[in-house]
Amino acid sequence: MKYRFTFKYEEFLISLRRLPLVNRGIPVVILVCIALCVAGCPSIWNMDSIDKIQNADELYKAAEDHFQKKEYAKAIEAYERLKSAYPDYKEVPEAYLKIGDALFNDGAYDKAIARYSQFLELYPAHKEVPRAKYQIAMASFKQIKNIDLDSRIVQKSAESFKAVMDDPDGGEWAKKAEEKYRESRQMLADKELYKARTYISIGNYTAARSAARRVLDEYSKLGRDEEANELIKKIKNK
Secondary structure (H helix, E strand, O other): OEOOOOOOHHHHHHHHHOOHHHHOOOOHHHHHHHHHHHHOOOOOOOOOOOEOOOOHHHHHHHHHHHHHOOOHHHHHHHHHHHHHHOOOOOOHHHHHHHHHHHHHHOOOHHHHHHHHHHHHHHOOOOOOHHHHHHHHHHHHHOOOOOOOOOOHHHHHHHHHHHHHHOOOOOHHHHHHHHHHHHHHHHHHHHHHHHHHHHHHHOOOHHHHHHHHHHHHHHOOOOOOHHHHHHHHHHOOOO
């Protein structure tokens, strides 16, 4: 629903001069000032492109509908409007989370991390804190490309999953984090094995042994011990 009010000052001034009030001695300038004040009220005159205002429940439902349809940009816009117009609405904390979810699902992982972190800062005692922490870890995990990339991203995701595991209120998210924590550590072990094989190929046996031993010392019992031992044995006398 749209309103299209306009205000023509020239016609208004002509009309003013015909009013009995003007003839009674009230200066035109005073009436013009009154007119300007009224004309400056956006709720009365400047409504050319203002949609009918939705209440909080309608806004939240609209945002949820867009989210379910995977219309993430529209969902984010609706959640943002909800936060701004109704900051005390009961579903505002969920809106912060859903904005993070929408960004995550859309592949904007760094932006999603920022929104989840904002939620944690604003609502540190909320029941969904473990989920937000898990999603932060997953957003880091999703950015891991392949084994030859910088292992700092993998390490960051592992640390984030560990934080969820260590949360006494982690519940189901702690269990999910435990699986991903193991997977992240396996990736770190694979990176060390990759480095060991690379060092062997260029004849740097000391560095190769160090990389293989890190697998045994830091990432043992992850299914990579046998290969690490074989590499160490292979270069034992070199």
